[in-house]
Amino acid sequence: MPIPKSTTPPAVSFWFLGAACLFVTCLIISNIVAVKLAVIFGLILPAAVVIFPVSYILGDVLTEVYGYARARQVIWLGFGCNLVAVLAIAVAGALPSPEFWHGGEAYQTILGQTPRILGASFLAYLVGEFVNAYVLARLKLATEGRFLWVRTIGSTLIGQAFDSAIFMTLAFSGIWPTEILATAAVTQWLFKSAYEALATPLTYVVVGFLKRREGCDVFDRNLRFNPLTISE
Numbered sequence: 001m002p003i004p005k006s007t008t009p010p011a012v013s014f015w016f017l018g019a020a021c022l023f024v025t026c027l028i029i030s031n032i033v034a035v036k037l038a039v040i041f042g043l044i045l046p047a048a049v050v051i052f053p054v055s056y057i058l059g060d061v062l063t064e065v066y067g068y069a070r071a072r073q074v075i076w077l078g079f080g081c082n083l084v085a086v087l088a089i090a091v092a093g094a095l096p097s098p099e100f101w102h103g104g105e106a107y108q109t110i111l112g113q114t115p116r117i118l119g120a121s122f123l124a125y126l127v128g129e130f131v132n133a134y135v136l137a138r139l140k141l142a143t144e145g146r147f148l149w150v151r152t153i154g155s156t157l158i159g160q161a162f163d164s165a166i167f168m169t170l171a172f173s174g175i176w177p178t179e180i181l182a183t184a185a186v187t188q189w190l191f192k193s194a195y196e197a198l199a200t201p202l203t204y205v206v207v208g209f210l211k212r213r214e215g216c217d218v219f220d221r222n223l224r225f226n227p228l229t230i231s232e
Contacts (some may be wrong), residue, residue, distance in 0.1 A: 005145070006216045007223075009066045015213055016066060020074045023058040026051050027078045028085050031121060035110055043187055053195040056159065057203055059132055060152045060196075065210045067218035068137040068225060075129045076230060079122065086118060120170035124163045130227040132159025137220045145217065148207065149200050156196040164189040 010016075034048035055078070063071040089111045097104050113121075136155035143150065168185040176184070211217050 003211045003215065003217045006218050007067075007221050009070045009218050010214045010216050013214060015210055016062075016070070019058055019062055019210070020077065023055055023062065023074055024078045024081045026055040026058065027125070028082055030055065031082060031085070032111070034121075035113075040191070043191065045188060045191060049188065049191055049195070053156075053160075053192045053199075056129075056132055056156050056192070056196060057152075057199050059129055059159075060136055060155065060203060061206050061210065063133045063136045063155075064140065064148065064151070064207050065214065065218065068133055068220045068223060070218075071133045071137075072130070072227060073230060075126070075133065075227075078129075079126060082122070082125075086113075117171050120167045123170065124167035126227075127166055128159045128163025131162050132156060134225055134227075135159065137223075137225070141219060141221065145219065148204060152200060152203055153193070153197050157193050160189050160192045160196075164192070 030048040030052035033051065034046045036047040037044055038047045038050075039045075040049070059071060059075070062074055093104075093107055093112055132155045135158050136151045139151040139154060164185045168181055168188070172181055172184075
């Protein structure tokens, strides 16, 4: 039975809440584990590259199934939850510790990110995610819902390019040599984009499942793509 096309997302459901919660969880975890450097396929990358691309995959799923307006709400929800986590970590780090506890330095090393890094991370996240959702929604209209793989991979290539370029430039410009900065940004972009491409079969499965469960396929016609608007 064909899934009806719609310009209105379905009512909030268990499946939508599950996808939104998983999106936010991946975002917060990636910011915590990003401090660890890992060697993956001979490349030195922040450990967050293992989990952060999942948020882009979920962003694709949310935009494809529920539309840009719902994805926009989840992106802002993720931003707010991440801000709460950052503030909680900062407050906990500022609290006085008993003399017998010697983990203060380790706590600050792992969780105490500088304002510059945090600002770069927040801005890169917002721009990257909104560009990703916008490109996917526009491509869906242009292709009349065909070629899902073109939309998911194409939107990720563009969104991750903005994310990597903004974060690396704002966080490390003037600290790292320009050639190292550019190499690191391109390496992260390629790795994250390849991650998305390899996950395409899984994305097809999840998108198909959710469209059948929700009974609709949202197309963003006559929608204002203003990222600053929470409700439509």
